[in-house]
Amino acid sequence: MTAALSIKNLQKTYDNGFQALKGISFDVQPGDFFALLGPNGAGKSTTIGIICSLVRKTGGNVSIFGIDIDKDFPAAKQMLGVVPQEFNFSQFEKVYDIVCTQGGFYGMPRKLAEERTEKYLKQLGLWDKRDTQARMLSGGMKRRLMIARALIHEPQLLILDEPTAGVDIELRRSMWTFLEEINRQGTTIILTTHYLEEAESLCRNIAIIDKGDIVENTSIKSLLKTLNRETFILDSSEALSTCPDLGGYSGRLIDEHCLEVTVEKGQSLTELFAALTKQGVTITSMRNRANRLEELFVSLLAEDRKGEGDQ
Amino acid sequence: MNSITMWTSFTTILRREVRRFTRIWPQTLVPPVITMSLYFVIFGSLIGSRIGEMGGFSYMEFVVPGLIMMAVITNSYSNVASSFYSAKFQRNVEELLVSPTPNWVIMAGYVLGGVARGLIVGLVVTLIALFFTDLSVQHLWLTVSIVFLAAVLFSLAGFINAIFANSFDDISIIPTFVLTPLTYLGGVFYSIELLSPFWQGLSKLNPVLYMVNAFRYGVLGVSDINVAWAFVGVLVFVALMFAWGLHLMTHGKRLRH
Numbered sequence: 017m018t019a020a021l022s023i024k025n026l027q028k029t030y031d032n033g034f035q036a037l038k039g040i041s042f043d044v045q046p047g048d049f050f051a052l053l054g055p056n057g058a059g060k061s062t063t064i065g066i067i068c069s070l071v072r073k074t075g076g077n078v079s080i081f082g083i084d085i086d087k088d089f090p091a092a093k094q095m096l097g098v099v100p101q102e103f104n105f106s107q108f109e110k111v112y113d114i115v116c117t118q119g120g121f122y123g124m125p126r127k128l129a130e131e132r133t134e135k136y137l138k139q140l141g142l143w144d145k146r147d148t149q150a151r152m153l154s155g156g157m158k159r160r161l162m163i164a165r166a167l168i169h170e171p172q173l174l175i176l177d178e179p180t181a182g183v184d185i186e187l188r189r190s191m192w193t194f195l196e197e198i199n200r201q202g203t204t205i206i207l208t209t210h211y212l213e214e215a216e217s218l219c220r221n222i223a224i225i226d227k228g229d230i231v232e233n234t235s236i237k238s239l240l241k242t243l244n245r246e247t248f249i250l251d252s253s254e255a256l257s258t259c260p261d262l263g264g265y266s267g268r269l270i271d272e273h274c275l276e277v278t279v280e281k282g283q284s285l286t287e288l289f290a291a292l293t294k295q296g297v298t299i300t301s302m303r304n305r306a307n308r309l310e311e312l313f314v315s316l317l318a319e320d321r322k323g324e325g326d327q
Numbered sequence: 328m329n330s331i332t333m334w335t336s337f338t339t340i341l342r343r344e345v346r347r348f349t350r351i352w353p354q355t356l357v358p359p360v361i362t363m364s365l366y367f368v369i370f371g372s373l374i375g376s377r378i379g380e381m382g383g384f385s386y387m388e389f390v391v392p393g394l395i396m397m398a399v400i401t402n403s404y405s406n407v408a409s410s411f412y413s414a415k416f417q418r419n420v421e422e423l424l425v426s427p428t429p430n431w432v433i434m435a436g437y438v439l440g441g442v443a444r445g446l447i448v449g450l451v452v453t454l455i456a457l458f459f460t461d462l463s464v465q466h467l468w469l470t471v472s473i474v475f476l477a478a479v480l481f482s483l484a485g486f487i488n489a490i491f492a493n494s495f496d497d498i499s500i501i502p503t504f505v506l507t508p509l510t511y512l513g514g515v516f517y518s519i520e521l522l523s524p525f526w527q528g529l530s531k532l533n534p535v536l537y538m539v540n541a542f543r544y545g546v547l548g549v550s551d552i553n554v555a556w557a558f559v560g561v562l563v564f565v566a567l568m569f570a571w572g573l574h575l576m577t578h579g580k581r582l583r584h
Contacts, residue, residue, distance in 0.1 A: 070424060072584065102418065120335055121422060122427065122429075126335075278389070
């Protein structure tokens with residue numbers, strides 16, 4: 017099957033000599049919901065910039081649905097929609113005009129562009145704002161406006177660079193639902209985000225990039241299976257003056273009602289609860305200290321940097 | 328993209344450009360009209376009546392074609408320079424760069440947007456001029472062609488200026504320090520026959536002189552220079568500017584990293 021996006025040995029060195037990408041390779045399959053994660057400055061936006069032609073690559077190959085961007089970039093662009101990290105629309109244009117005009121840039125007849133503009137502005141809850149200048153919109157509305165604009169030509173591959181940055185939780189969840197629906201309808205989605213909960217909840221496959229290299233590229237499920245330890249916060253009904261005996265588990269008392277316990281891979285939670293019950297400690301609730309993907313993400317980056325230090 | 332989709336893309340850019348300068352008409356259409364009206368009143372009517380004839384015509388008749396051309400040139404230039412630089416500044420130029428629209432279509436759309444503003448301002452200035460003098464065009468097609476070509480040329484120049492510009496100051500430097508002197512010394516207000524041979528020769532290096540005189544020839548039937556050379560010169564410059572602009576776009580000069 018032809019990959020929706022195929023990146024081979026992609027390199028980018030900026031004019032000042034900074035090597036942003038050191039030869040990364042990964043594929044995204046059609047219909048996938050793919051997370052491209054990494055810390056700030058890792059090379060995510062450079063990768064996206066190259067895919068959509070705003071950044072010139074130094075080496076390597078990029079194909080979108082089998083179309084090599086070096087051979088027929090316009091055809092590849094027709095398949096691609098991009099929602100950038102920063103607002104990049106005219107602040108003085110009306111919402112309707114911004115979306116409809118973008119359809120024209122893709123060669124869509126005016127009538128079709130108008131129909132699609134209405135469709136996506138309604139789906140993204142912006143129809144009432146269609147005659148408003150973009151600068152008057154809230155941050156969340158501006159993000160949705162960029163999504164509507166990217167969808168106007170109904171691309172088969174949609175890339176979203178931190179689409180929910182600075183968006184409140186309610187709106188973020190409604191955007192997740194919308195993106196899941198788009199993905200269900202067949203659009204391949206690549207997402208970069210700093211909210212790892214978002215990546216874990218939406219994406220099936222993942223690539224983690226750090227300092228211009230891919231440090232992990234696998235399915236989210238496989239990645240989570242490699243988690244060697246999880247840290248839980250346990251809430252006790254009684255006030256505790258000292259940390260109870262945790263029966264072989266490492267942990268500490270955070271405050272008189274809160275225990276932090278680390279459970280290694282292979283250890284059972286049942287034994288932990290048995291040990292606590294034996295000491296008369298009643299646990300009323302339990303939660304992960306951090307998102308599981310977040311724990312993995314941090315440990316992968318730490319390993320990567322340790323590896324660099326060892327060399 | 329095929330020719331139909333390219334045409335759609337071109338008309339979309341052009342429509343957006345026209346929408347932009349008509350939306351901010353108090354900034355784009357009114358000031359040149361007021362300025363030119365003042366020129367008509369002061370230079371044409373008040374001072375002109377004391378100057379007497381120039382090139383065999385009253386000073387008002389002589390100065391009107393030059394002022395119309397000056398309005399077309401400055402408005403074509405500034406429209407594209409400010410519009411394309413604003414698109415760079417607000418980053419909405421990326422809307423076009425990520426689309427399949429070819430670079431030459433992007434250029435053509437912006438340039439024709441500048442031409443549209445230049446011609447609209449030129450038309451309004453012409454209508455105002457009719458309050459001050461009778462204008463009977465001697466060579467209609469020549470007049471229309473040279474004014475169109477001049478608008479294209481200066482729109483292209485504005486486009487290139489916007490590509491190189493890094494700040495709003497950069498798009499006012501060329502109009503202030505290059506375009507205005509060239510226009511004022513380009514035979515708008517006087518015939519170069521009034522100058523000494525040395526200054527006449529120097530004036531003939533000024534491209535604006537050729538456009539103003541070709542336009543004046545179309546309207547009045549008189550010119551300080553050979554009109555055929557004016558057309559050749561403008562066409563050559565249009566081709567060179569277009570090639571330069573396209574080269575800059577293709578290499579992503581200050582547009583892509």
